[in-house]
Amino acid sequence: MMISEVSEKFDIPQDTLRYYERIGLIPHVNRNKSKIRDYTEEDCRWVEFVKCMRSAGLPIEVLIEYVGLFQQGDETVEARKELLIEQRTQLKARMEDMKKTLERLDYKIARYETGIAQTEKILRRPET
Template sequence: MTIAEVSAKFDLSQDTLRYYERIGLIPPVNRSKSKIRDYTEEDCKWVEFIKCMRSSGLPIEALIEYVTLFQEGDGTAEARKELLIEQRDNLVLKMEEMKSTVERLNGKIARYEETIGKKEKGLKRS
């Protein structure tokens, strides 16, 4: 697949895809004879994985570390697992914080609705 096709498929800009490759978030993509990026199915799996992880808020640094460890081979499996566990735990904590914030906002919104309801009841119909 060309970079344009991958860009459209994953809704990522071509610049983002080039950046991800340049910083090591996705392994180097093979090039055609004319030096055009030629994404394989495996490359697309990496793009999908990175997009998912980034949209969840995982830091680029952690993902670079993960990809680097992956490229080092099976001997790093435990380190990769620990990295993923740490990132999962961070996400769970963020989700709990977000849930608490949503609950607080719901309470404030309910108080506004209650106040507005009382004011509307006090209005007379003409």
């Protein structure tokens, strides 16, 4: 699959895909006879994984470390698992913070809506 197709499929700019490959976030992508990147299904799974993890806020450095451990083989399974557990813990904490922020926003919005409704009610009163 050409880089343009991967870019479109995952909605990631081609420059970003090249950057991810250059820094080791996506393992080396093979090239065809014309030296054009030729993404395999495995490469696409890496792109999907990276996109998912980045959208959840995982730092690039952590993902580079994960890919490096993966490339070292099965002896790093435990280290990879621990890395993912730590990231899950941090993500859960961020989600809890976001939940509290959402609740506060909902509260503030409700207060404004209540205030607007009361103001409109007052403005609609007939003059006596």
